[in-house]
Amino acid sequence: MEKLTGDPSPFPGVQQYIRASQGQWRLSGQSRVRIADNASSDGNKVLYDTIFIVLSEYAGSLTQSERLMPVVYGEGETPDSGDIVIDLNSSGQSRGMDSLEGYVIDIGSYARITAPSERAVMYGLRTLLQILEAEGFVPCGTITDYPAVAERSLHIDIGRKFYTEEWIMDRVREMSRLRLNTLQLHFSENEGFRLMSESHPEVMSDQALTKTEMKAIILAAQRYHVDIIPSLDSPGHLAQALLTHPDWLLKDSAGNAARGALDITSPAARRFVLDLMDEYAELFAGSRYFHIGGDEFIDFAEFDKYPQLAEYARNVLNISGGTGVDAYIDYLNGVAEHLESMGWIVRAWNDGLYRGDQTQRVAPKPSIQITYWTKWHPMMAPLDAIVAKGHQVINFNDGYLYYVLGEHAGYTYPTAEKIRASWHPGLFSARTGEAKQEYTGDYPREFIGCTFSIWSDKPETQSEAEVAQGIRGPLGAMAELAWLGKQKPHGDAEVSERS
Template sequence: MDMLKARRRTIGAVVAALAAALLPWQTASAGEAPASAPPPEVLPSLRQWQPGSGTFVLTDRARIVLDGVRERRTAEDAARFAGELDGRQRVSRGRARAGDIVLRQDASLKRSLGAEGYRLEVGDRVTVTAATSAGVFYGSRTVLQLLNDDGRAARGSATDVPAYRERGVGVCACYINVSLPWFERLMKDMASQKLNQLWIEAKVRSDTDPESAFWGYYTKPQIRSLAAMAKKYHIDLVPEINSPGHMDPYLEKHPELQLKDKDGTASAPRLDISRPEALTYYTSLVDEALDVWGSGTWHMGADEYMLGSSYPDYPQLQAAATAKFGASATPDDLFVDFINQVNAHVKKQGRSLRIWNDGLLGRNTLVPLDRDITVEHWLGGGAIQQPSALLAEGRPVMNSAYALYLVRGGYTTKTRELYESDWTPLRFEGETLPATAANLTGAKISLWPDSAAAETENEVEAKVFMPLRFLAQATWGGPKPSATYAGFEAMARRIGHAPGWGGTDRAPLADGTYRLTSGAKALAPAADSGVALVKGAKAAWTLTATDDGYYTVRSADGLCLDAVRGKKYLGAPLEVGAELSLGACSAGARTQRWQLDADHGAFALRNAISQLRLTERRADGAAVQTTGGTPLRAGA
C-alpha cells in the first residue's frame, strides 16, 4: 500500500506464512490466537478488544461496501476513506464478500453505541457498525490505523465507545493569525485521534464594526472555509470573542466603551459593563460572527476581567450593581448578570454558551450563573469555585486544566508526567474528583500565543504531536496502550500523522542564491536598513531552509530580511503596511523566517510570525507587509 506509512507489527511467523500463500481476496485462518496476543496498535486504544484467529488482508479486489447508509455525509466520508486507503478500493452498495470493508449504519444501535461509538469486526471482511455517521467515521479511522502496515490486520472484534463526549483542542488565534493550512492539518490529526471539538478564539473581519478590522482577523470566506473543514472531519467548532475582558482587539478604536478607573484612566482590554451599550456592542459582534461560523455553541471567555486590578478600582461597576439589584449587590453580580444576558441572547438563536471559570468567586450573592452555561475549569485555588461544587449545581463542566496548556515561548504540556501519573479528566487544577459525573463533559488541551514571536506555528505543530495523542487517549478512555511513556511515544510515532497530513511542500526551492524579481523590479537593500523593489536592481539573496519549514532570506552583505517594525501584539509584528527591514541574522529570530507561497510559477514571501506577505508600497517602492502580496520570481 504505497500511500500508507510503514510500521512494524508482529503477528507471528506462522500467520504471516499462511497469509502469504492465499489468493489476493482471501484471509488467513490459523489456530487460536495466543491468550497473551497484544491488542492492535491503534490510538486512542480500543476500549475493548476480543482477539480472533488469523489475519485479514486488504487487496486490490476489496471494495468499501455501504450497508444501511442513508446519509449523504456517510457516503462522502466513505469516498474519502477509499482515497485514504490507497485509492484502489471503490465504494459499492452491493452485497459484501470476503475481503471487503463494510461500513454499516443502524440508527437502532444509538442506545448501545451512542452518538460516536462503533462495533468493529475483523474476520474474512472488516465490518464497522455504528448508529451515526460520526460513529462510522471513527470506526474508519481505526481501520486506517489497523491497515497502516502492509494491509494486514489481526482478526478480532471490538466495541469502542468514548468515555467522554467532549474531547477538545483549543487554539487562540487571538491577536495573531494562524494559517488555514495549519488548521486543516490540525483537524486531520484531530480526526485521526477521534478528537471532536475545536475551540478557536479569532477575529472575524467585521462589517458591523469596520474599525476593528486591523490585522489578526480572518475574512468571512476564510471562516466559512474553516467551518466546512470542521464539518468534513466531524469536529464541532466553538468560536469565541472574549468579553468583557481581553477586548482590546475590538476596543482599541472604541475608547468610549473602555472601562475607566477611579482616576479616569482607560483600560483598553476591559469593556465597561456598567454601560447598557456595552451589551449591545458585544452582542452585535456575536451575531455577525455566529452567522459566519454557523456553530451551535458560543464561547464568551469571561476570564481575567480584573486581571492585575480589582473591582474597587472601578466604582461605577458597584454603582451599576446597586442600581440594578439593590444595596447588597456586588460587582460580581453585575459581571454574572452580563454573562447571563449573553446566554439569553445566544439561546434565542438556538445556541449554547460556554465560559472560563476563573471569574466565578462566589461573590455573586444575588445573581446566580445560569445553570445551562458550560464552565471550562482551567484555574483553581483561592476563592475560585471548585469543579465539584460546579458539578453539584448540575451545570456542565469541562476540564481545561492549565496542565493541558501549550504556550508559545512559555509553559509546555508535560506529557510524559501526565501519562506516567495516569492523568484523567477527573484531575482538575486544585482538585481531583473521586468519581466521574454525568455533567463532566470531557477535557481540552489549549494552545496560546502569549509570546507570539517566540515560536512559529510549525514549531507549535511539532510540539503538540504527543500532547494531542495523550489527550485523545485520556478522553476516549481505553486501556493504557503501553506501561511506559517511551512505549506510548514509540507507538504514536509508528502510527504517525493522519493520511494526507503531509501534503504541503514546505521547501519548494533548493537552498541557493537568487534574484527575487517582479517584472522589471527586483528586491534590493534600501536606505535606513530597509528593503525595496527597485527597477533593474541586481541584488542577490541567499535562501536557506529552516528546520521548521521556512526560509531565511540573506542579502549579499550578510543581513537577513526581517519583520520587526510597526505595532506589535504579543510580540508579533502585525501592523499592516509596516516596512520590512534588514538586520543581523539570528538563528533564534522567528521574524526572520519566511514562507514561500506558490503563486503561478512565482512565490509570495509570507512572514512566519505575522503571516503577512511582502509587497511594494506604491509611493516609493519600499517593501512592506500586508494581507495581499507581490509574487516574486526566483532566478539566477
C-alpha cells in the first residue's frame, strides 16, 4: 500500500482507492452525464434532481462557464471519453458492500458510478468531482466507498435559540456534503418552544418557525437525502410549554413545582403532550423516527419527594409495590406506544433508565432506541446493560460531540483535533475513572450510529454565523470518522496501485 502523492482523496475520505499505474480522467468540452438505462433510473425524477444538485455545486469551478454538464438518458454503445455514467442499481452492494449508501467508481476514459440508491449516487458523484476540482484530473482506477456506521447525524437545539429557516437549510447542505444522513431538530426546551403549534398555540415562544418554514426545511432535507427526526422532550424540559398551564406541573410534597416537569398523574396533562405529539407526527409524516426525550425529568435520585408518583403507580396503574420510577417508565411507554401505533420508531435519552439505585417493576419497551449521551452519575446504567435489555443505541458522547453554547454546565467547545486524536464511532461516554464504554472491530447490530449535538444553553453567546463557524471543524472530524471507521483521519484511506 502507498499513500498517493498529493492525496487526491475527497473530504470525507474514501474507504479504498485502487489506482491504475497510469491514466487520468478529465472533463472535456463535450462531456456528458449519462444515466444507464435500467428499471431503477427510468423516469426517476429524484435521481435527475440529485444529479442536478451536485452538478450545480460545481458549476463554474470545473467548466469554463456556469453552464451545467448536459444529462442524457442511456449510455450508448460506448460512453465518450470524459463522460460520467450513473448506474443506479443494486449491484453496487454485491461488490464487497452491504450498504445502500455505498458506491463504486470505475475510472478509465470515462467514469462510471455504480450505486444502489440516489443518496449513494449523490455521495459518489461528489467524490468524483471533489477530486477533479482539487487536482484537475482523476487518476484512473477504482474507488470503493461505504459508511462504517449506518446513521451519521447532527442534532440542533432550536428550542433555546431561534435559528432561521435559511440557517437550518445551510446545515442540511453542509451535512449532505459531509455524508451525514440524519438531522434531529429539538424544538422544545425549558427556555423556548420554537415551532408553530395550532393545537396549543399558547406553548410557543415569541420567535418560532412556522409550519410553512418547517415544511420547506423538510423538503430541502429530502432533496439532499437527509432524514429528519423531530424531538419533543417530555415529561421534563417543558417549562416554556407549561407557562400557561401551571396546574400541570409536578409538585413535591411541600407544594413546590419541579421546573419543567409534567404531572404525569394528570390525564389532562398527559393528553396535552399527546395532542402535541399528534400534531407534529402529522407535520413530520415522512420521517421514521420520533425522539420523545425522557431525560432530566426530576432528580432521578429523589423520587421520594414526589410520593404521588408511587401512589399513582400502585393505585391507578395497579403495580404491586409500584414506585415513582414505575410511573415515569409507564409514561414513556405510553407515549412510545401512541407513536408506534402510527408507525413511528421511538427514541429516548438514557440517563433515567435502568439506574442502579432503583428497582423497576415496569421496563421500558425494548423497541425504544436509546440515545446514549452520558454516564456522569455512578448510578446511570452502563451501555452494555441497556443493550442487554434489547435496545438499539445511538452514540451521543457528550465528552467529544457536544457543542454547548457559552460552554455552559462545564462543557468546552469540541475541536477537530481532540475528536481525531481520541474518539472513534464506537466510543461512548463513560464516567471519569471507570472503564471505557466502546465497541471496537465489527460493530454489533444494536449500534446504529453517532451524533454531533449543538445545545443552545446560552443562546446569546454566539450568533448563527459563529455557531456555523464553530462547529465546522469538529463536525467535519466526526463526520469523516463516522464514515471511515475507527481512527482513520483524513488522508489515510486505503490506497494502492495496480499495474
